[in-house]
Amino acid sequence: MTIARAAAGSGTPRGRRPGRSPGDHRERAILATAERLLRHRAFADISIDDLARGAGISRPTFYFYFPSKDAVLLTLLDRVTEEADAAAAGVLDRVAEDPPARWRELIRRFHDTFGAHRAVAVACAQVRGTNAEVRDLWAAVLERWVRCTEAAIEAERRRGAAPDGLPARALAIALNSMNERVLYATLAGDGPAVAEADVVDVLLDVWLAAIYRGAAPPPA
Amino acid sequence: MTIARAAAGSGTPRGRRPGRSPGDHRERAILATAERLLRHRAFADISIDDLARGAGISRPTFYFYFPSKDAVLLTLLDRVTEEADAAAAGVLDRVAEDPPARWRELIRRFHDTFGAHRAVAVACAQVRGTNAEVRDLWAAVLERWVRCTEAAIEAERRRGAAPDGLPARALAIALNSMNERVLYATLAGDGPAVAEADVVDVLLDVWLAAIYRGAAPPPA
DNA sequence: CCGGCTATCAACACCGTGTCGAGAATCTCG
């Protein structure tokens, strides 16, 4: 299964045609300001006024481009998850060629993508608690990844590389949830965390143990 | 290692002597109101006025008992984690007697405790993003559990029941993080989740695979 | 050159938080 986006689109929020208009420039400026401020301040500590001023407009004008502060973050999240999807695309289709290397590649790419946008990732994790749209978007993204993982585990089982055991879906949920939480703790430095240099290998180790049960998986 | 609380105390917030005073009654009323309202509304949607009215006092009077809305939740969280600590206490000291049963018992007790107070648990998870005190308290609690897990894994390795591999601390962090996230998703019904009836066994399965690597652990 | 779309902002209404200062109720001890 290849990761494919379900046209979550959400393109330009207001009724302007996409392309080269003065308003398009402003919209980008707001998004850039948000990502910039997020590097030094928590999302809750950034006001709409900060975003507007950073983009060189007044607060009411902000509302011409986005319906709320949360919508800005949602757009940012959408971009990042799109990037992560692209980075992960196809990796799992070739798991059998060299299982440990492929699984590692998958985990590493997620780590790299979210590491490159950690300000956005951290802000989304923080806001997910209070904002239903962010929560739902993230849930949908995670669901896609869970399904990919599930399909790959089942494929490994079919070719006899992985033993049966837990339902593939339950296992896929547990492993992806672990990755989310561990990666977040590492990137945000929040709570007990694994060192950033080790985190990919630690996660990989648990994935392989849970999927293959100690038996070294044979390449196809 | 037995779980022991580090006297996080935080007892009565204002300068009253603990015991049977009219103010003590009010304080309990506020806490009870918070836990009750949390069952039907998100924490962010509950105002200090709601809490005050629920406890039969005015908003300014609320501030006599708690410095903020978040402080109420913090007190609630402190209670629940205390309960979880008590439930988990000692279980890991006897892992070797019957490893699968003991590890399962540990996971099940956490599940039961947080399941019994899911409104508080869910609210804390949501607020952790924006409130440093809740985040820090939770981080400290998790750190204790990680250390217990770590010690138990090392003990299993010393007696030859578990093979060497990942540093015990890294493994303990990964597994506890997985539990936190998966349990939260299940209790809150947020995102891809394992059915509540299965969640303990799913988590246990990954723990055993990661710790013992497919080799059935011998009892002492 | 006019009607409609894009874009802008000052001013306003609203809501929740937290503080202040003035009290009432209760307790303590000479």
Add this chain to the structure above:
DNA sequence: CGAGATTCTCGACACGGTGTTGATAGCCGG
């Protein structure tokens, strides 16, 4: 008992952030 401290209470206020309204300015096509 009653004077002084302490516990407890709330009306009224100041503040800061959100989202809306209505008026206005540029711009582009017909």
